[in-house]
Amino acid sequence: MGHEEAQKTLPLVQFHNVTYSLPNATIISDLNLTVERGETLVLLGESGCGKTTTLKLINRLLTPSSGEVQVEGKSTTAWDPIELRRRIGYVIQEGGLFPHFTIARNVGLVPALSGWDDARTNERVREMLNLVGLEPDQFAERYPRELSGGQRQRVGVARALAADPPLLLLDEPFGALDPLTRASLQREFAELATRLGKTAVLVTHDVREAMILGQRIGLMHKGQLLLLESPERFRASDHPQARAYLETLNVNGGEH
Amino acid sequence: MSFWQFLQANWSELLLLVRQHIMLVFVSILVAVIIGVPVGIILTRYRVLRGPVLGIANVMQTIPSLALFGFLIPLPFIGGIGTRTALVALVVYSLLPIIRNTVTGILNVDPNVREAAVAMGMTGGQVLRQVELPLAMGVIVTGIRVATVIAVGVTTIAAAVGAGGLGVYIFRGLRQYDNNLLLAGALSAALLALAADSLLGLVERQFSFETKRSVVARRLALAVAVVLVIGGAVFWLGRSTPSTANRIAVGSKDFTESALLAEIVAQMLEARGVSVERRFELGGNLPHEALVAGTLDLYPEYTGTSFTAILQHTPITDPRTVYDQVKQEYADRFKVEVSQPLGFENTFAILVRGEEARRLNLKTISNAATEAPRWRAGFGQDFMSRADGYPGFSKTYGLKFAEVREMDLSLTYIALSSHQVDLIAGNSTEGRIPTLDLFQLADDRRYFPPYEAVYLVRQDSLTRVPALQEVLSKLANAISTDEMRRLNYEIDGKKRDPKEVVKEWLKGKGF
Numbered sequence: 001m002g003h004e005e006a007q008k009t010l011p012l013v014q015f016h017n018v019t020y021s022l023p024n025a026t027i028i029s030d031l032n033l034t035v036e037r038g039e040t041l042v043l044l045g046e047s048g049c050g051k052t053t054t055l056k057l058i059n060r061l062l063t064p065s066s067g068e069v070q071v072e073g074k075s076t077t078a079w080d081p082i083e084l085r086r087r088i089g090y091v092i093q094e095g096g097l098f099p100h101f102t103i104a105r106n107v108g109l110v111p112a113l114s115g116w117d118d119a120r121t122n123e124r125v126r127e128m129l130n131l132v133g134l135e136p137d138q139f140a141e142r143y144p145r146e147l148s149g150g151q152r153q154r155v156g157v158a159r160a161l162a163a164d165p166p167l168l169l170l171d172e173p174f175g176a177l178d179p180l181t182r183a184s185l186q187r188e189f190a191e192l193a194t195r196l197g198k199t200a201v202l203v204t205h206d207v208r209e210a211m212i213l214g215q216r217i218g219l220m221h222k223g224q225l226l227l228l229e230s231p232e233r234f235r236a237s238d239h240p241q242a243r244a245y246l247e248t249l250n251v252n253g254g255e256h
Numbered sequence: 257m258s259f260w261q262f263l264q265a266n267w268s269e270l271l272l273l274v275r276q277h278i279m280l281v282f283v284s285i286l287v288a289v290i291i292g293v294p295v296g297i298i299l300t301r302y303r304v305l306r307g308p309v310l311g312i313a314n315v316m317q318t319i320p321s322l323a324l325f326g327f328l329i330p331l332p333f334i335g336g337i338g339t340r341t342a343l344v345a346l347v348v349y350s351l352l353p354i355i356r357n358t359v360t361g362i363l364n365v366d367p368n369v370r371e372a373a374v375a376m377g378m379t380g381g382q383v384l385r386q387v388e389l390p391l392a393m394g395v396i397v398t399g400i401r402v403a404t405v406i407a408v409g410v411t412t413i414a415a416a417v418g419a420g421g422l423g424v425y426i427f428r429g430l431r432q433y434d435n436n437l438l439l440a441g442a443l444s445a446a447l448l449a450l451a452a453d454s455l456l457g458l459v460e461r462q463f464s465f466e467t468k469r470s471v472v473a474r475r476l477a478l479a480v481a482v483v484l485v486i487g488g489a490v491f492w493l494g495r496s497t498p499s500t501a502n503r504i505a506v507g508s509k510d511f512t513e514s515a516l517l518a519e520i521v522a523q524m525l526e527a528r529g530v531s532v533e534r535r536f537e538l539g540g541n542l543p544h545e546a547l548v549a550g551t552l553d554l555y556p557e558y559t560g561t562s563f564t565a566i567l568q569h570t571p572i573t574d575p576r577t578v579y580d581q582v583k584q585e586y587a588d589r590f591k592v593e594v595s596q597p598l599g600f601e602n603t604f605a606i607l608v609r610g611e612e613a614r615r616l617n618l619k620t621i622s623n624a625a626t627e628a629p630r631w632r633a634g635f636g637q638d639f640m641s642r643a644d645g646y647p648g649f650s651k652t653y654g655l656k657f658a659e660v661r662e663m664d665l666s667l668t669y670i671a672l673s674s675h676q677v678d679l680i681a682g683n684s685t686e687g688r689i690p691t692l693d694l695f696q697l698a699d700d701r702r703y704f705p706p707y708e709a710v711y712l713v714r715q716d717s718l719t720r721v722p723a724l725q726e727v728l729s730k731l732a733n734a735i736s737t738d739e740m741r742r743l744n745y746e747i748d749g750k751k752r753d754p755k756e757v758v759k760e761w762l763k764g765k766g767f
Contacts, residue, residue, distance in 0.1 A: 059375055086377035096372030100390045110376050159376075169375075 010073040012037050012167055012199050013058055018067035020053055027053045029223045030067070035167075040193050040200040042214030044207060044245065050223040051203045055169050058201065059088045071167070086114055089168040093175050095156025097144040103129070103155055104140040110163040128158040133188065150181035157189065161196075168193075168200040174209065186212050207245040211235070219245070262436035274444055276420035280339070281407045281452070284346035289400060292351050296358025296396075297384065306359065313352040321345060321413040322539055329417070329545045337507070337535050337546040342411070342419035349410050350403040357399025361392030394463040401456035408449040412441070416510065416539035422448075427510060427537060430666055434751055502529070504721055507543045507555035508536040511666070512747050512754075513602060513685055513740065517556035519758045521711065521727060524767060528723040541565070544712075548590050553717035554724070558602055559594075560707035562586065564643045571644035575706035586712065593718060595711040596732030600740045603707040604639065605684040605696045609672060613695035620700040621653050624679065633657040634677035636665030644705050649681075652703045669694065685737060687745030709735070730767055 013035035020028040028050045035041050043051040056062040057069050060076045069076045071084060090096075097106050105112075107128050108121040116124070126136040132154040144152055153173060160168055173189075174182045190213050193200055204210055210217045211231045218228040221241055227234070234242060263270065299306045328341045365388050373387045389396075415423030425441030428434070462477045504525055508518035515536045522532045535552060544566055546552040562582045563569050572578060583594040606621050618624055624631075639645040640662050650656070661677060668680040673692040682689070689696065711728055718724050735743075746757045 061371065061375060082377050082379055084377075085375055088375075090372065090375035092368060092372060092375075094368070096368045096375075098369060098373070098387060098391075099366075113377060113382065 011035060012072060013201070014070040014073075015054075015057075016068045016070070018057065018064045018069055020050075020057060020062060021065045027223055028057070028064075031223075031225055033218065033225060033228070035199060035201055037166075037199055038197050039215045040190075040198075040202060040213055041216050041218060042210040043201065043203045043218045043220055044205070044210045044214075045220035046205055049220040051220050052171055054220070055171055055201060055203050058167075058169060059085050059090060086110055086163060087165050087167065089160030089163075089165045091153075091156045091160045091168065091170040091173045093172045094149065095144075095152045095159070097152055097155060097159070099144055102141050102143060103134075103147070104136075106144065106155060107158045107162050109159060110165075114163055124162055125158075128162050129155075131161070131192070132158045134158070148181075149177050150185060153177060153185060157192075161198075166199060168198050170200060170202040172204055173202065175204070175206075182209075189213065207249055211249075259436050259439055263440065266440070270425070270440055270444065273420060273422050273424055273441075274448070277408070277411055277422045277445070277448060280342060280346060280411045280414055280419060280421055281404060281448075284343050284407055284411075285350055285400065285404050287343070288347045288350035288354050288403060291347070292354030292399075293358050293396065295351075296355045297362065299355065299359050300362045310352075310356060310359075313355055316348045317352045319348075321349075321410065322416060324348065325417045325542065326540065326545070329542060329551075330549050337418050337505075337538065337542065337551040339414075339419045341417045342414035342421075346407055346410060346414070350407050353399045353402040353406070354396070355399075357395050357402075358392065361395030361399075362388050364395065365391045390463075394460055397456060397460040397463055401453060401460060404452045404456060405449050408445060408452055412445055415537060417542060418507070418535040418538050424537065430664065436751075502721060503531045503533060504553045504717065504724065505533040505535055505551065507538055507546060507552040509543055509555070510537040510539050511683075512687075513683070513744055514556050516743055516747065516754055516758065517598070517709065517711075519754050520731070520762065521554065521556075523755075523758055523762060524727045524730070525721075525723060528727070530721055530723050547592060547712060547714060550714065552714075553721075554711055554713040556598075556709060557712045558707035558709055559597075560603070560644065560705040562594075562712070563705060568643075571648070571703075571705040573702045573705055575708060578706050579708060579710075587715070591715045593713045593715050595713065595728045597708040597710055598731055599733040599735045600685065600709055600737040601707050602683050602685045602709060602740070603699075603704050604645075604681045605686070605689070606699070607669075607672060607680050607682045607689065607694045607696055608678065609675075610693035610695045612678070613697075618695070618697060620698040621655075621703075622700050624697055625653055625655055628655045628657050628679075631657050631678035632659040632661065632676075633679045634661045634663050634668045634671050635681050636668060637662055638665065639681045644703075646681075649703055652701055685740040685744055687741055687743075687748045689741065691745065691749050709740075734765065 011034045013033075015031045015033040018028060018031040019026065031054065033054075043054060045051045053062060057064060057076070058071065060079065060081045063077055071079065071088075076084060098109075101109070104122070104125050108125045111121045111124055125140065129136040129139060134151060134154055139147070139151070139155075144155070147155065153176075156173065160170075174185050177185065186209055193213075202209075202213055211234075214231055216228055216230055217234045219226045219234075219239070219242055226241055227237060227239055229237060235246065237243070295309065299309055324345050325341060328344055329337065369387060369391070370383065373383045378386065411421050412423035412426050414421045415427050422441045422445045425437045426445075429437030429439075429441060459477060459481065506518050506522045506525075508514040518534070518536055522534055525532050535546070538546065538555075543552060543555040543557075547555060559575070559578050559582050560571070563578050564571050567582065567585055569581070579594070579597065586592040586594055606624075608618060608624065612618070616623075616627060618627070635646055640660075646660070657679070663671065665682075668677070669682060669686065669688050669692060671677045672680045672694060682694070684696065688694070711731070713724060713728065743757060743761060746752050747754050
């Protein structure tokens with residue numbers, strides 16, 4: 001147990017000189033980044049800038065071509081990938097729910113995989129559905145196709161949180177939603193993350209979302225991290241890429 | 257006889273054939289699924305294997321079934337005569353759609369869903385069992401459905417290797433020109449295919465995630481499937497396996513006379529307390545291969561066929577020499593005994609329409625040579641290809657026809673009488689020769705070698721079952737050509753049950 005205590009003081013995620021390349025293209029070059037415990041870090045950038053790749057390097061859906069990604073002080077390649085992924089909640093667009101599982105089974109997936117007994121899993125599922133604002137009695141036995149996009153996204157978040165992982169990864173989680181639903185989910189998520197004290201890395205191309213959710217915002221462009229600042233300092237930045245994003249905020253309120 | 261009367265009279269036999277048919281399809285599809293789905297899964301994991309394996313499955317599906325049977329019969333374990341060979345062939349034909357749909361189904365699973373599964377910390381096996389297979393199941397079931405419908409059709413060929421099924425009626429119907437048999441066989445097969453298609457369509461719908469369905473219905477479908485599989489397996493395994501001690505497997509070729517001669521021996525053996533396994537109506541050279549391989553104990557044959565088609569000698573015309581040489585070589589090469597001749601010959605009979613023969617005053621084949629350039633000839637595949645067949649025949653008599661059509665032997669008689677062709681090579685004992693008013697031209701240059709009917713018996717069978725020797729010596733010189741024609745006509749012409757005809761004949765002979 002002393003070993004685990006020692007781990008608690010380490011940063012949750014660290015990128016050391018990470019490069020990720022495919023045979024004909026470099027996706028990430030020489031990335032250095034530290035995610036502190038309890039913070040929500042937003043990676044902002046246009047499509048193809050490498051932000052999703054960065055996320056997948058953390059839960060070892062990808063492994064670096066060179067350099068090292070550490071989770072709780074241990075290189076991802078040294079982790080057992082199954083154990084590593086069960087400690088990391090993952091939310092993607094539309095939630096990535098299993099269409100053939102009920103909502104309850106989707107949410108209870110990781111606990112069930114980790115060997116929790118049925119009673120404990122069921123209890124947890126109800127707790128999680130309540131947490132994301134879905135009435136368990138009404139939703140538990142439904143299938144994903146019977147829910148609206150916003151409801152599915154809530155289920156996706158509930159599933160990611162179910163096994164109480166120390167880290168959440170979110171890839172454009174609110175991207176496919178209509179503006180009103182998106183705004184309310186963003187508010188709720190920000191509140192939830194603060195209340196639970198979860199560490200989260202969120203990827204988005206929406207600067208407004210980054211400003212609402214991020215304690216720190218990392219701006220990515222062509223595989224590189226251009227700057228990493230708090231929302232206030234990001235707003236004041238004179239970096240041309242940052243300015244370009246901030247202009248859109250002034251022109252049309254941040255909606256794309 | 258009307259079709260309805262036919263059904264009433266043959267109800268129980270038809271049901272038996274339907275049952276055999278269903279079992280053949282069911283077991284072969286079950287085996288094809290057990291092999292095909294895992295192979296399909298492996299192909300989704302190893303991209304390099306995909307092309308070659310699907311290519312092989314593709315090629316296997318194009319092998320003609322009779323060629324495949326011929327290849328399988330001499331093989332140990334999977335080969336032989338009967339159900340097993342038919343099953344192997346059916347499995348081979350069913351694999352492609354099942355493998356292909358398994359691959360397609362799994363590769364078409366939404367990549368987001370697969371990625372989510374991996375990211376949740378599922379192991380490879382969990383992703384496959386809990387996500388990929390359930391989501392691919394609809395497409396896989398479609399593959400099984402396609403394979404099943406194809407198998408219902410292909411299973412009709414199983415009759416050629418004595419595995420039974422509705423093909424028995426279809427082949428027999430073609431041979432005897434009996435529309436009732438044809439209709440009963442073909443209609444039942446078509447209805448089976450439709451039933452299988454709609455049943456599996458229901459199962460398929462259970463795996464669609466776009467439509468709403470209740471958990472109860474799903475459990476019910478699953479339960480029905482499980483009961484079917486287990487029931488089928490129990491039924492299959494529970495069939496009694498016969499002991500071989502006092503048992504004789506009697507085979508025949510796929511025409512009426514051969515089956516009739518086989519039935520005669522079968523009934524005589526049964527009267528002497530020997531249990532008989534009937535493997536009748538085997539296609540091509542399958543009876544010979546099965547006899548040599550030991551899956552048959554005996555079948556009726558003609559000396560000329562053995563001499564030229566099996567032993568590959570050039571045809572000669574002296575009956576004594578042919579018989580002696582066949583007997584000698586069969587004993588040496590195959591350990592097979594040749595019985596005494598049965599008393600009649602079934603040689604090729606060159607036939608023309610009776611009215612034509614009378615009008616042109618034709619008696620011999622030589623007489624016909626001058627007419628040949630105006631005539632169309634229709635010959636069976638057998639006659640076209642064998643050493644004592646068409647090439648030598650046309651050369652000997654200097655015949656040049658306007659057209660030569662290769663067709664099914666049993667259809668040539670009707671083609672001749674309905675003026676589709678003008679000359680055919682039939683069998684001299686064919687029962688329809690008198691009834692269709694056909695005329696046999698004399699073989700005045702003695703081209704055709706002798707075709708004396710005999711039984712071919714394995715030597716070890718003769719020592720194992722002593723009653724065989726006694727039966728065969730009783731049948732020596734017991735059947736004349738006229739008698740054989742009459743017996744053939746009882747079955748082909750009057751559509752009587754061969755078993756009844758044989759029973760009657762044996763009684764009249766006092767055997």
